[in-house]
Amino acid sequence: MLTERQSRILALVIGEYVDGAEPVGSQHIARRSGLGVSAATIRNEMAELEHEGYLDHPHTSSGRVPTDKGYRFYVERLMREEQLSWEAQQTIRHQFHQVEGGQDAWAHLAASVLARAAENAAVVTAPRTASCHLKHLELVSLHDRTVLLVLVLDQGLLRQQLLTFEDVYTQEELATTAERLNQRFGGKSVREAEQAVELSAVEEVVMDSVTEVMRAVDAGGYDEAYLDGVRQLLSQPEFARGDQMLGLLELLDERNLTRAIPLRSLAQEGVTVIIGADNPRLDVANEAMRACSVVIGAYGAPGVASGALAVLGPMRMRYSRTISTVRYLSGVMSELMVESYE
Amino acid sequence: MLTERQSRILALVIGEYVDGAEPVGSQHIARRSGLGVSAATIRNEMAELEHEGYLDHPHTSSGRVPTDKGYRFYVERLMREEQLSWEAQQTIRHQFHQVEGGQDAWAHLAASVLARAAENAAVVTAPRTASCHLKHLELVSLHDRTVLLVLVLDQGLLRQQLLTFEDVYTQEELATTAERLNQRFGGKSVREAEQAVELSAVEEVVMDSVTEVMRAVDAGGYDEAYLDGVRQLLSQPEFARGDQMLGLLELLDERNLTRAIPLRSLAQEGVTVIIGADNPRLDVANEAMRACSVVIGAYGAPGVASGALAVLGPMRMRYSRTISTVRYLSGVMSELMVESYE
């Protein structure tokens, strides 16, 4: 167990290191600690903190650097969560109410806002409906036997699919068919749509496609993750070397992103912080991930649709600000979702 | 004017440099040139090539490196365009016929294919219709006074927009309105839609949005550029240093990309190569751009819709292969466009 003074020193070391990105020495702390003790005392305490595994030593004669354990203790016990200024809150809120274009646009905006606020990379997944329902479908003749199927799902989620029919149909015929299918399947979930019987050949083709798309949406296979702030992340001094940047970029590649960051596997409420090698998926994740922390929050309308927001930064991160921003943003997004869901 | 032998030496130097990324010396060339002359002779010729501005010297005792002028001469006169193997052609073609989902998906795929083939970054703009026409519009009630406007434009281009009405309307009322507007404006261009008169209040709101979106599409403001292969580009040895990577990343940022690479300002036919400081937009482009070349091709159905493909790589690039890939891909995409346009 850490003494009061050790805790304060740990917090100070972390604070200084986060700001300066350089190992911090005992004198440094002694001077601006306000603890009224000498560097030697700090030194002894630091040695103890290192012994306990909260701090580390790059080499014999360098200052101390926090370890994973140090950061974790800081985040869980020492840190006080910052409140976002009312002004900052309003700015964010305002932006969301400006944007039109549905939930994908919100997620896109959220990634941008989050990256800017946290000065790191941000990932936001578009909300995934728990089980989507067909709101409306439309058939538009493009040419010959090619027809565009447009699906409107819950909350304005929009999908399109190209169909090829056996025969040629006029736009009027297609409209009639679409209307009939709307009457019959509007508001239905994929399960209900799948059990349809007594369909004409054309209706069969359309509904096959409809259920396929809806299943894909349900399975989350379609959910997009918006990524922003990559440059800010890579600007951090810990990734100054080219090969480290490349490693991180590989991680951020579309194909690896969701695998490396466990956006889905978290509680609906609250903010989760993954520090360095904590990452449960570290085996799949790449080496660069060891130097990173992730702050994850969920948002959504309970039982209807949900998504996740995350900030990815170096372990040396301003946790306090980042966490409160994620928390606030996930609140705003949830409100928006609830509002938009009738 | 260069002698035959000088040309061959220039081509050899470029070839070796492209492969090895290191300055090439006279011995190196002498040994594998097959010219049957000694290193000293090569040296003399190289000195002349340098005098003429085709080669450069990083420092007194290093091998030669091609200059912008050298590359340009190579691309315009010396290089023989490679033919893509029939197999490679089929692989590419096959992928495009696999993908469903319209032109945006094609552009996305093209970027991926191009990046992989050229081993550099690739940018592909989705095709922009010369002047888009309204194919179909749909109004879907989301809740209260919020309505989703879905627009289908030429060739399956799909746009959505959220509307807020003064009053609440049922889905039936909206459908009737949509049908009326479809009758009246289906197949019309933005210019015709703008001149509409005698609209009800609701129709006015809808058509305002419609023309706004269509104008945006026409202005190209909406056209998306798909970017792929960033990591491959950054893996090139010329960008090994972290700050250079950051510079390049800044360039590739969505906001700067289309400004730095003049995708629009090129002839409809043929492939354009911009080498290093040639770039007409170099002033806006960033320093990192000086070390880069861009190979640009256009594709599209004449007079209907067109887009552009580009490869961005270091000046030290396999021009021959890159150019022929761009050329081939632009052909494939054009065919697809023509086919898809009735």
Add this chain to the structure above:
DNA sequence: CCTTAGCACTCTCATCGGTAGAGTGCTAAT
């Protein structure tokens, strides 16, 4: 006149030793 062998010259890169500076760990005194 073109080619080429020979050679001095130049520049880079890696290595080495020396020094200054920062920060530690330990000891002994308070």
Add this chain to the structure above:
DNA sequence: ATTAGCACTCTACCGATGAGAGTGCTAAGG
């Protein structure tokens, strides 16, 4: 328990040194 003092260690920086690569020039040979 705290702290001053001091030896110790490690890094970062600097300049010197030597090997290696490649050039430019000169003079000889076809």
